Amino acid sequence: MDYSTNDSKPTSEKKVVAVVGGGLVGALNACYFAKRGFQVEVFESREDIRQAKIVKGRSINLALSHRGRQALKQVGMEDTIVSKGIPMHSRMVHSLNGTQSPIPYGKKGQVILLLQSAETYPNTKLNFAHKLLDWITNLSHTHTHISFSLSLSLFSLSAEGAKEEIQADLIVGCDGAFSAIRKQFLRQSRFNYSQTYIPHGYLELTMPPINGEFAMKPNYLHIWPRNTFMMIALPNLDKTFTCTLFMPFEEFEKVTTGDQVIKFFQKYFPDAIPLIGAEALKRDYFHLPAQAMVSVKCSPYHLGDKCVLMGDAAHAVVPFYGQGMNAGFEDCLVFNEIMDQLNEDFSAVLPEYTRVRVPDDHAIADLAMYNYVEMRxxxxxxxxxxxxxxxxxxxxxxxxxxxxxxxxxxxxxxxYHKAVKRWHWQDKVRKDIVHVHSTLFKVL
Known part of the structure; x- marks a missing residue:
């Protein structure tokens, strides 16, 4: 079934939607639900990053592509977000001898802004420093189905330590790979869940500008592929590059001194040393330990007509296809399209969202794993x-x-899952063509 957005007016009658998680997907979801006329309450455990002097946490530079842009376009945020990014046209592969070779992507052709956009809606309230303690659904079981009470209760803890109870008609779990909302799903029968840690971790380094300009060509994803590990570099607006080293944890553990860091880079990434700086390498390599990466799959994405998972809470993926944020944004867009198609009837929308989205999100999770092997x-x-x-x-x-x-x-x-299916078919076609041509060449 195909879904397309229309301009129908909301029929929500001020129903309350609680969005748990104020990151990228949560903030975009708040915009979608607010635009439809729902009363939206966003709960985020961290303080407001727009006011924080120091923002703690891990980060990998994010790539915004067509899917994410289409999701942003529906709430009028595409141009604003795109203007804050740097276009990337190709991969730039760095060999051991220092030569660089571009591999084009195709034909030529982020949280703060979303929170600000969500806050412009008068029917949206942002609740920062609110940690989710628990949530209940008052389940009653029958032989054939599970029914829910008319409203849900969330218990949150404010920054002042006060326990609060919030009633909501729908909970949208956008609270990341280690989702507190998803824990309630684990208590239900026939909920499938798996998480896989890959044996590689990641560590970030900074490549500063040279004479006020980028140290390398900025419109590329720079890759240093070294078979079992790799380093990538992505440009930032301040003319720096964020360099991310992906490597098995046991390899990280072998490097314990500054001199060993330099020796390691001299062997595998010699052209990067003068660009990052030897002293900076020695210092920054040990600034934080290598971080783990997890892939999460689950199904279904909904509980009755009262709760739904989106973004990393539903499908955390490793970052090697640049689709984690885009898949999360597309979750919001797909849900919105189904809301149009099924007239905002949660009892129909939520199971249809699961049916449509699970195979696609599982497919991109697998592709992300595959692409790591390709890239390195x-x-x-x-x-x-x-x-x-x-x-x-x-x-x-x-x-x-x-x-x-x-x-x-x-x-x-x-x-996503149709792209994978077509890819396999095309791979067979390509192999047949190559085989025919090689046979003809031998005959001639």
Missing amino acids: AHVNSKWFLFRKYVDNFLHIIMPRTIIPLYTMVTFTRTR
Whole structure:
């Protein structure tokens, strides 16, 4: 079933939607529900980052692509967010000998702003420093279904330590990979859940500007692929690059002194040393320990007609396809489209959202895992480069038949699981074409 947004006016009659989590997906969701006329309460355990002098936490630079842009467009935020970013046209692969080779992505062609947008709606209230203690649904079981009471209760703890109870008609869990909302789902039967930690961690370093300008070409995702590990660098508006080293934890643990850091970089990333700075490397490498990365899958995404999961709470993915934020934003967009289609009837909308979205989010989680192998190892392969060339050539001569996987995922809204299915079919077609050509060459 296809869903398209229409301009129908809200029929919510001031129902209360509690959005738990004030990050990217939570803030965007608040905009969507507020635009529909719901009374929106956003609860975030951290203080308001717009007023904080120091913002604590981990970060990996985020890539905004077509799916995310379409989600932002529906609430009038696309141009504002895009203006705060830097376009990336290609991967730039750094070899051991220092040569750089671009690999194009396709044809030529973030929290603070969203919170500010959500706050412009008079029917939205942002509650910071409110930690979720528990939430109840007053479940009553029958042989065939689970029914819920008319309203939900959330218990939160304010910054002053006061316990508060909030009644809501719908809870939207957008509270990250270690979601407190999702814990309630784990108490229910037939809820599937899995989390997988990959054996690699990540560590961030900063590459400063040189004479006030970027130290490398800014419109690229720079990659240093080294088979079992890699480093990437993404540009920032202040002319720095954020360099992220992805490596097995046991390799991180072998490097214990500043001199070992320099020796390690001299062996694997020699061109990066003068750009980052030897002294900065020695210092910053030990500033924070390597951080873990987890992939989360679960199903279903809803409990009756009263609670739904979105973003990392539903599908945390490792960051190697640049789709984590985009998939979360698209969650909001898909839910909004289904709300239009089913007239905001939560009892129909929530199960339909699960049916539509679970296979897509599971597919992008798997693709993110696959892309890590591609980025750290395959981009060094002549076969990989030849395959990319063949894909792009076939796409030029048969643009509607052969579409590269990366193009489908990043530059269209083709459903993730359908993109994977088509990718497998195209891979077979490409292999058949290569086989025929190689056979003809031998005959000639």
